[in-house]
Amino acid sequence: MKVAEGVITTSSLAQSSYYSAYADHGYNNQEELTPTEIPFYFPQGSAVLRSSEKRSDRGENFDAFIADKNVTRTVTITGAHSPEGPERVNENLAQNRAEVIENYYRAKMRNYDYKGLADSIDFVIKPVVEDWTMFKEKLQEYDGITDSQKQEYLSIVDGAGSFEEKEDQLQQLSTYRQVFNDIYPELRVARTEILTVKEKKPDSEIAVLARQVASGQVSADTLSDEELSYAASMTPSLDEKEAIYRAATKKNDSWSSHNNLGAVYLQMAREASNDSEKNENIEKAITQFEISLNKQESAEVYNNLAVAYLMQGNRAKAIEMNQKSLELSPSEDIVSGTSGVSGSLQLQSGLYSEAITSLSNAEENVENLFNRGLSQLLSDDYQNALTTFEEVIEMESDFALAHYAAAIASARLQNEDAVYEHLGEAVQINPELKQDAMNDLEFAQYSTSEEFRNTLK
Numbered sequence: 001m002k003v004a005e006g007v008i009t010t011s012s013l014a015q016s017s018y019y020s021a022y023a024d025h026g027y028n029n030q031e032e033l034t035p036t037e038i039p040f041y042f043p044q045g046s047a048v049l050r051s052s053e054k055r056s057d058r059g060e061n062f063d064a065f066i067a068d069k070n071v072t073r074t075v076t077i078t079g080a081h082s083p084e085g086p087e088r089v090n091e092n093l094a095q096n097r098a099e100v101i102e103n104y105y106r107a108k109m110r111n112y113d114y115k116g117l118a119d120s121i122d123f124v125i126k127p128v129v130e131d132w133t134m135f136k137e138k139l140q141e142y143d144g145i146t147d148s149q150k151q152e153y154l155s156i157v158d159g160a161g162s163f164e165e166k167e168d169q170l171q172q173l174s175t176y177r178q179v180f181n182d183i184y185p186e187l188r189v190a191r192t193e194i195l196t197v198k199e200k201k202p203d204s205e206i207a208v209l210a211r212q213v214a215s216g217q218v219s220a221d222t223l224s225d226e227e228l229s230y231a232a233s234m235t236p237s238l239d240e241k242e243a244i245y246r247a248a249t250k251k252n253d254s255w256s257s258h259n260n261l262g263a264v265y266l267q268m269a270r271e272a273s274n275d276s277e278k279n280e281n282i283e284k285a286i287t288q289f290e291i292s293l294n295k296q297e298s299a300e301v302y303n304n305l306a307v308a309y310l311m312q313g314n315r316a317k318a319i320e321m322n323q324k325s326l327e328l329s330p331s332e333d334i335v336s337g338t339s340g341v342s343g344s345l346q347l348q349s350g351l352y353s354e355a356i357t358s359l360s361n362a363e364e365n366v367e368n369l370f371n372r373g374l375s376q377l378l379s380d381d382y383q384n385a386l387t388t389f390e391e392v393i394e395m396e397s398d399f400a401l402a403h404y405a406a407a408i409a410s411a412r413l414q415n416e417d418a419v420y421e422h423l424g425e426a427v428q429i430n431p432e433l434k435q436d437a438m439n440d441l442e443f444a445q446y447s448t449s450e451e452f453r454n455t456l457k
Helices: 051-055 057-067 087-111 115-120 133-141 147-157 163-170 176-182 203-215 225-234 238-252 255-270 275-295 299-311 315-327 332-348 352-360 366-378 382-395 400-412 416-429 433-439 450-455
Strands: 033-041 072-079 122-127 189-197
Touching: 033 057, 051 057, 057 087, 072 087, 072 115, 087 115, 087 122, 087 189, 133 147, 147 163, 203 225, 203 238, 225 238, 225 255, 238 255, 255 275, 255 299, 275 299, 299 315, 299 332, 315 332, 332 352, 332 366, 352 366, 366 382, 366 400, 382 400, 400 416, 400 433, 416 433, 416 450
Parallel strands: 072 122
Antiparallel strands: 033 189, 072 189
16 A cells, blocks of 8 residues: 655755864963062151162062063052051152152163163052051951951941041050051052063964974973963864874873864864774774763763764764763853754754754854754744755855755745756756755655756756
8 A cells, every 4th residue: 555655855964063172272372461569668657668678578579570671561559558647648658659669660670771661661550548458458367466356446447437537546456556566567568560471482483392292302391281282273284283182192191182182083084085094083082082081071072972973873872972061061162063063963863943942053154054954944944944045055055955955945935946946056066966856755746847857957
């Protein structure tokens, strides 16, 4: 008994998404600023920088720092005062102490012949007047009095009254003289924060050194772990990537290095010229991913295992690994790639609504867009499917299957002219699709027409 004309195989057009997820190399090749903070302390009620301060360890470090002529962007000098004294005096003290350090800094630059370098440095003066913040911080660290005695100070400082009134109240406390001698001197300060440009190797030097590390010409310690991984990310050559990541696994034996080496093998498998080479690279990739997993679970390695199993045709295992990847919340850097893998697996499992959601968050490449269009088509959303297929064609005009799928969407929309137009483009790009089209029940209503036959000639 004849049950049906045949089977519609449109769902089999789904494209597998093979995204290789690399762990972040952690290197920043942009300009970074490094802070250096040096405090100078002043006598009570004075803005005179004493010779003893200049000769102190702080003064020597300050002198050596300026002598090195570090590339400096900003020097922020925060002048402060201890609580005693009238408002007028305190305001002047904080400002004057900061200005004294600025002048001292500029004098040192002249001594070391900075010339034009000094013009690029931005000096910021910040007087801190009648502010209890630093006092409270020092009080918290101070172990010369009990917690209950500290609370007496905080109750006054946080209570009502002017700055000077609070200071007068503090002087009535039994431990005031001790606090005055131990804490107040640390508040008579000008703190200098210098933001200098962190020294980094040029990208070209990192690339050369990484190749030398990989070949054993120089020690692996010539580059940091981050620099080595960054070098691997820069080169388009898979052979170079493999060599550098192999060197990285020997240097640090980290989960990320093993994952990234495996990701390279996945890419090599995709580009393999024969099945033997492809399968060998997949197995090498899986080995690296398993080593990585033994060190640390990550969304990257589970995604990559899903791809490896998908390439082997083990869809059930691929779905399991993909689910584990999603449970670990992929980072923003890789979520578009893992969403493409998820959408591909969901589409192949007949979960069209879920596939559309995943593929809407996926990287917009031809495979992901095509799969989204196919998911829309199989969800009976024909017009949006056609629109998506046309986006794929605009992105890659010689993608024959996109034209073929657009012809199917047009057939379901009863747009006969569009069927012939897209089908003609498809078979022109890939003549093997002629036989598929002749037997495809999607075009059954058109198959007897002369124009359909002419389209497939």
